[in-house]
Amino acid sequence: MTTDMTDQRSAPGADPGDRAAQMRSTVRFTVNGEMREIEIDNRTTLLDALREHLRLTGTKKGCDHGQCGACTVIVNGRRVNSCLTLAVMQDGHEIETIEGIGAPDALDPMQAAFVEHDGYQCGYCTPGQICSARAVLDEIAAGIPSHVTGDLSARIEITEDEIRERMSGNICRCGAYANMMTAILQVSRGAP
Amino acid sequence: MDFNEPAGTNPADRGTVLGKSTPRIDGPLKTSGHAPYAYERHDVAEDQLAGYPVFSAIARGRITRIDSAAAEAAPGVVAVIRSTDMDVLGKHGMNVVPHFGGDEIRHYHQAVALVVAESFEAARAASGLVRVAYDAEGHADYDLSTHRDTAMARKAEPDQDVGDFAAAFAEAPVTLDETYTTPCQTHAMMEPHASIAQWDEEGRLTVWSSTQMVNWLVEGLCSAFDLDPDQVRVDSPFIGGGFGSKLFMRADSVLAALGARATGRPVKVALPRPAIANNTTHRARTIQRIRIGADRDGRITAIAHDGLSHTQPGGDGENSTAQTPFFYAGANRLITPRLVDLHLPEAHAMRAPGEASGLMALEIAMDEMAEKLGMDPVEFRILNDTQVDPGQPDRPFSDRNFVTCLRQGADRFGWADRNTTPGGRREGMWLIGHGMAGAYRGALTMNSGALVRLRPDGTAVVETDMTDIGTGSYTIIAQTAAEMLGLGVDQVEVRLGDSRYPVSSGSGGQFGAPSSTAGVYAACVKLREEIARRLGNVDAGSLDFADGRVTASGRSTSLAEIAADGEITAEDKVAFGEFQDDVLMATFAAHFVELAVHAGTGETRVRRMLAVCDAGRILNPLSARSQVIGGMVMGLGAALMEELAIDTGRGFFANHDLAGYEVPVHADIASQEVVFLDTLDPASTPLKAKGVGELGLCGIAAAVANAHYNATGLRIRDYPLTLDKVLEELPAI
Ligand code: FES
Ligand code: FES
Numbered sequence: 001m002t003t004d005m006t007d008q009r010s011a012p013g014a015d016p017g018d019r020a021a022q023m024r025s026t027v028r029f030t031v032n033g034e035m036r037e038i039e040i041d042n043r044t045t046l047l048d049a050l051r052e053h054l055r056l057t058g059t060k061k062g063c064d065h066g067q068c069g070a071c072t073v074i075v076n077g078r079r080v081n082s083c084l085t086l087a088v089m090q091d092g093h094e095i096e097t098i099e100g101i102g103a104p105d106a107l108d109p110m111q112a113a114f115v116e117h118d119g120y121q122c123g124y125c126t127p128g129q130i131c132s133a134r135a136v137l138d139e140i141a142a143g144i145p146s147h148v149t150g151d152l153s154a155r156i157e158i159t160e161d162e163i164r165e166r167m168s169g170n171i172c173r174c175g176a177y178a179n180m181m182t183a184i185l186q187v188s189r190g191a192p
Numbered sequence: 193m194d195f196n197e198p199a200g201t202n203p204a205d206r207g208t209v210l211g212k213s214t215p216r217i218d219g220p221l222k223t224s225g226h227a228p229y230a231y232e233r234h235d236v237a238e239d240q241l242a243g244y245p246v247f248s249a250i251a252r253g254r255i256t257r258i259d260s261a262a263a264e265a266a267p268g269v270v271a272v273i274r275s276t277d278m279d280v281l282g283k284h285g286m287n288v289v290p291h292f293g294g295d296e297i298r299h300y301h302q303a304v305a306l307v308v309a310e311s312f313e314a315a316r317a318a319s320g321l322v323r324v325a326y327d328a329e330g331h332a333d334y335d336l337s338t339h340r341d342t343a344m345a346r347k348a349e350p351d352q353d354v355g356d357f358a359a360a361f362a363e364a365p366v367t368l369d370e371t372y373t374t375p376c377q378t379h380a381m382m383e384p385h386a387s388i389a390q391w392d393e394e395g396r397l398t399v400w401s402s403t404q405m406v407n408w409l410v411e412g413l414c415s416a417f418d419l420d421p422d423q424v425r426v427d428s429p430f431i432g433g434g435f436g437s438k439l440f441m442r443a444d445s446v447l448a449a450l451g452a453r454a455t456g457r458p459v460k461v462a463l464p465r466p467a468i469a470n471n472t473t474h475r476a477r478t479i480q481r482i483r484i485g486a487d488r489d490g491r492i493t494a495i496a497h498d499g500l501s502h503t504q505p506g507g508d509g510e511n512s513t514a515q516t517p518f519f520y521a522g523a524n525r526l527i528t529p530r531l532v533d534l535h536l537p538e539a540h541a542m543r544a545p546g547e548a549s550g551l552m553a554l555e556i557a558m559d560e561m562a563e564k565l566g567m568d569p570v571e572f573r574i575l576n577d578t579q580v581d582p583g584q585p586d587r588p589f590s591d592r593n594f595v596t597c598l599r600q601g602a603d604r605f606g607w608a609d610r611n612t613t614p615g616g617r618r619e620g621m622w623l624i625g626h627g628m629a630g631a632y633r634g635a636l637t638m639n640s641g642a643l644v645r646l647r648p649d650g651t652a653v654v655e656t657d658m659t660d661i662g663t664g665s666y667t668i669i670a671q672t673a674a675e676m677l678g679l680g681v682d683q684v685e686v687r688l689g690d691s692r693y694p695v696s697s698g699s700g701g702q703f704g705a706p707s708s709t710a711g712v713y714a715a716c717v718k719l720r721e722e723i724a725r726r727l728g729n730v731d732a733g734s735l736d737f738a739d740g741r742v743t744a745s746g747r748s749t750s751l752a753e754i755a756a757d758g759e760i761t762a763e764d765k766v767a768f769g770e771f772q773d774d775v776l777m778a779t780f781a782a783h784f785v786e787l788a789v790h791a792g793t794g795e796t797r798v799r800r801m802l803a804v805c806d807a808g809r810i811l812n813p814l815s816a817r818s819q820v821i822g823g824m825v826m827g828l829g830a831a832l833m834e835e836l837a838i839d840t841g842r843g844f845f846a847n848h849d850l851a852g853y854e855v856p857v858h859a860d861i862a863s864q865e866v867v868f869l870d871t872l873d874p875a876s877t878p879l880k881a882k883g884v885g886e887l888g889l890c891g892i893a894a895a896v897a898n899a900h901y902n903a904t905g906l907r908i909r910d911y912p913l914t915l916d917k918v919l920e921e922l923p924a925i
Contacts, residue, residue, distance in 0.1 A: 043313040052312065057232035058225015060432070062382045063465040067850035070382055098225035107220060115219035118818045122662030123222030124382040124432025130223060160862075167858040171850065173382050173433050174662045175825025176818060177861040 029090045031056065032100025042088050046080075047071045049087035050097060058098035058127045062171070069170030072128035072135075073097050079135040081169075098127035101134070110134050113183035121174035129170045133184045136166040158188045193714035196769035198590075198874035203720075203737070204713060209674045210879065213814035214681055218430075218666045227430045230402040230462075231386035236427075237398075237458035240388060241270055243451040244315035245443065246305035246322045247467050248297045251843030252535045253328035255295040255304060262321040263307050268314030271454045272322065273306045273447075284412030286440040288507035288538045291416070292447065297326065298504060299537040300844035301470030303443045308451040308459055334534055335840040336477050336502050337373075343500055343530035348508045352517045354583045355524035357483075360494035364485025368561045372482065372553035372909045374512070375835035376845065377475040378468070379542050380855050383432020385472060386462035389448035397452075398425045399445050404434040405698035406657040410691050412441030417449060428689040431661040431699075435826075436541035438661070439700050442472055469537070469848035474836060476501040476510035476539035480553040484522075490565045492522035492576045499550065502534040509539050514546030515632040515890075516554060518776060521578040535843055541700070543826065544886035547633050548893075552830065552911055555629035555894030560907070569898070570602045570782075573630050581776050590775040590875035593806040594630065597782040600867060601628070601804040605784040615905030615923065622788040622797075623923075625903025631781035631891030635807075635873070635882040636703040637772065640711030641694030641765030644673060644719045648759060650740050650752030651683040654715070658696035658708040659689050662822075663885055664815030665699070665708060671812060672709045672879070676716035677751065678737030694763055702779070702883030709811060710766040710877040719762035723754055766878070775875050779807040779887045783824070783895035789903045792925050794915030796832055796900060800863040801892070808873035808882035816884050821864045823888025829856045830889075831896035833912050 023042045028035065031054060038053050047064070050056045050073070059082060062070030066084040073082045074096040102108035107115065110130050120126040139146075140156050148165045149156055156162065163184050164177075172180070204210060221227040234240070248255075260272040280294040289298045297304075305322050309315035333339075345351065361367060387401040397419060403409045409426045413419065431438060444461045451459035463471060478501045485494035499512035513529045542548070562572035577595050581587040602608065610626035611617035617624045642656040654673050660666045670684040677684075687693065694715075697707030717732075724732035727744050736743040741750050754760070784802040789795070801824050810816045833854040836845040847853045866888075872880035893911065901907050906918050 041311055041313045043317070044311075048312060051232065055234050056225075057228070057234070060229070060383070061231070061462070062384070062432075063850050065465060065849060065851070067465070068382060098223075102224055104220035104224050104226055107223060111220075111223040114223045115215050118216065118814050120219075120222060120662075121664070121815075121818055121822055122382065122431060122433040123218070123227055124229065126222050127225045164858040164861070169857075171382065171855060171857055173380050173435070173826075173855060174818075175822030175856070175861070177825060177856075177858050178821050178864045179818060180858070 025088045027087055027091050029092060030094045032096055040087055042086065044087045045083050046085045046087045046090055047082040050082065056097050056099050060124055060127060062124065069132060070125050070128040072131040072170060074131060074135060079132055098131060101130065110187050113186045117179045117183040119180040119183040120176050125170060125172045129172065129180060132167055132170045133180065136163060137188055139166065193717060193764055194767050194769055195710065195878060197771060199878045199880055202878055203676055204879045206675060209671045209681060210811055211809060214667055214671055214812050216664055216667045216815060217670050217681060217686065218660065229383055229430050229432050230388065230400055230428065231460055233388055233400045236400055237388065237390045240458045240460050241308050241310060241451065241455055242312040242315045243306050243308045243447055243459045243461040244319040245303045245447055245461065246307065246319050246324065247301040247471060248304050250297055250326045250328040251300040252332065253297050253326050255297065255324060256327050257325040258305055259323040260305065263318040266314065266318035266321055268310040269307060269318045270310065271308045271451065273450050273454055275304045281446060282415035284408055284415060284440045286408065288504045291443040292450065299470065299535055301467050303447060303471065306447045306451050308455055331841055332843060333840060334536055334838055334843040336500065336532060336534065337479060339532040340500065343532050346508060346511060346529045346531050349511055349529050352525055352527035352583050357494050357496050357524045357526035360524035361483055361485040364493050365488050366564050367483065367485045368557060368564060369483045370557060370560065370909060372480045372556060374478045374549040374552050374911045376477045376838060377542060377830065377834050378836055378853055379435040379437035380850065380853060381433030381435055381437055384462045384465055384468060385438060385442045385444040387445040387448040388458055388460040389445065389452040390458040391452050396423045397449055399449060400427050401445050402431045402438055403428045404431065404438045404659055404661055404700055405440060406659060406689055406691050407695045407698065408440045409445060413445065413449065416446050426691040428659055431659055434661040434699065435543040436545065436700065437472055439541055466849045469836060469845045469853065473538045473540035475542035475549065476503065478510055478512040478549045480512050482553055482557040484557060484561050486561065486565060490567050490572050490575050492520055494524040495520065495522045496526040497554065498528045498530065500530045500532065501539065502532045502536060503539050504535065505533045507539060510549055511546040512550035512553060515550050517583055518581060518778065519632045520576040521582050525583055536838065544633055544889045547890045551629065551631060551891045552893045555891050556897050556909065559898040569628060570598050570607060574598055588775055590777045591808065591871060591873040592780060593869055593871055594780040596869055597780055597804040597806050601782040601784050601802060604867065605802050607784060614902055621791050623791055623903040624788050625899040626786050627895050627899030627902050628782060628784045629891040629895035629898060631783060631887055633702060633779050633887045633890045635777040635779050635876055636701045637768045637877060638697035638703045638707045639765055639767045640697040640707040641763065642696065642711040642715040643694050643761060643763040644715040646719060646751060646755045646760040648752065648755045650750055650755065652677055652679060653685045653687065654712055655687045655693040656696045656708060656711060657689060657691055657693045658704065659699045661699045663699060663704060663819060664812055665704060667815060668705055668709055668811040669712050672712045673716055676713060678742065679740055694765060702885040702887065705811060705883045706877045706879065706881040709879050709881065713878045714764040714766045715762050718764045719760065722760055722762055726754060772875060777873065777876055777882065779882050779884065781805040781887050781891060783892045785895040785899040787896065787899045787903060789900060791922055794918045794922055796913065798828055798862060798896060802865045803888060804867040804869065805884060805887055806869045806871055807884045807887060808871055808876055809880045810868045811879065811881055813868060816868065817866045819885045820866045820888035823886060824864060824892045825856050825861055827889045827892030828860060828896060830911065831893035831913055835912050
């Protein structure tokens, strides 16, 4: 990562606060398997780097404050709210977005299950839900406990309670939760 | 096509595609992140700037000065637009408060300036440098309950005064007189209001937006910027939820257009989440007094519903009495919707406006009344069913199967096995309760147009400015055209949300699905007539469309052959006739809920929900079910958690983001079951369909409240049923 404090647009004699606000950096990270290098304002969130700079608009902005989960992406194998992390903090990281998971004509099993069971309505929370749903199954498989996990030394079972608890950072105002549950359970069983 | 009498048998009745569960045709786009929402249209205009609004910090008063010098000098800033630089801009007829212009502040978080910059970060930072000075009106009282004496009648609905309520109520051997309150609620759709605006050299405006009613936004922009409709284009193919919040013009499109006009470049504006609750509309708080009198057998003889809510001057607030004139029988009726002017943000439609909050109260009252009568609440409702407008008995319901909903629901749910002693069933630390409620929501229809193209390859395209706000419009429109033209759903392309297409009903009031598909039906009938003409003036009614072919008197021709010389287009609109005023059209449901209340903490967990719905032909059972479960989720929120907290001294909603305003999450939703009765309503549309988008929300909150009472024995009449309201009185652990 390189940081340039003398942005050409900074007015001469601007106070230090202004200059700091104008700090820009070059960041390199991998997005959906592809190395990307972007030069950005240091204040840019990972979410806006994806949406505005890389034009990967599948990741959604519902609140910009870590309250809704619409911006969920996978960084180094773990899900994060991309609105709560700055792009400059992602140098060298591997990022996966909904666009990397599947395409309209080549859906991933989780995406296909959402379509089959109508696990969405308006679709705005959906990319975040799908990123979370895939991560939830990985987290359970990796033995990471949740608030509802009973025996911490036993293998964690995939139950509706586990899924509900772990999905609860992703709000769906359309209320498609029950259908998402059907889709996630289907994928967890490895069913087509 | 004029729809002037109830529909007879027609091609839509075949049911080869319509009525079949069909996965959404836009599903692959939505699940892969390729569906373009308003703020994401990088492709439509080059060199977009970002706008970030500045919002009022007072609820009422005047702006005395806006100092934007520091913001203008900030890095990356291209322009600052100040409300005080212009006169008040025109608004749409549905808007109560204008969005921008002038110095008057009418509500908190009203937009007062817009910073336009090269980047979102620069605009947001500079917005904090804009200094606004106000002359604020002093401390006011924004508590609805203290303003009963200034209440006025609603201009939109007259009182219903039938028979002699006072006398009948006084004579009734069993009576109820209780007051219920529902709080302000916010739509909280997941996609914030957003628009990109661009002006061309000829002064024409294009706005890529997120709106439920494309034509209303066109009208609004014409009014704000003094344009003719042919100078405005609105495009809104995907909408990340609306629930009424995006029914008509909002500040995002106005501000984007102002920014674009000032800078000569396209400008995009999204309302920041923390500004949405106060800047846009909300469902108003209500205070509802309900009185019911019945004879000893349980027949209602007298019913009164007084519903109070607030509005900005000139608006309509929330009519919580909407259903009461029609839902239950009773010869003596007094229904009095009332309003108080308050300078809270603009109260307006939120999903099932009126019925959603009205049934929250009425259906608790019915439960209380059944208990007083010693009756099963299901039987009490069945006894008081009506097949005609109780206030005007010569006006029948077009099709009402509420009793079937109640009976089927009770059967499926196992209602008979419940514990009937409030607070009488406990499993460990959990008090278990069962409750039910009825649901009523009017079935509006709106004129709606569409254009159908038959392409030379034998596939079809439908174009209409109808929107899909998650409701499934893309798919039911494809199903309708496929049914009418004998095609597969995958052979129909649907193009929505563009003002260049024929004006449709739009999405609102659960009229979208029945109305827009009726418009597509009309256009398809016209296309069938044109095909009949081309087949040698045969009778269009005798044509049989199947498998991409049309058969006329034994001769079969492929649609591709018919359109071989060039695309054939047909455009029409359905116009609903006055005969619909002679009947009452509505949708009905019965909700059943099982829940558990923690005896120690008062925490409520809903365990299962069942809705049995009566809404005419269900066009796509898969997406219709989603609409209903989604409504039930929202209703669970209304029952247990949703409340915009009013700062009653300063006049704003204090919990104005998704952390402070709680909505249901995955962990709140267990089993949900939906049953649709196999009904048809020929008076509604040619497809005999009614909407379900709001029905699921109606009544469900009261079913939760009634189950909560059954679990705890504590009757709460003040929503939401948060644990602080029961903690003191819960039984000893
Ligand atoms: S946009 Fe990141 S959590 Fe809402
Ligand atoms: S599908 Fe609309 S918010 Fe989830």
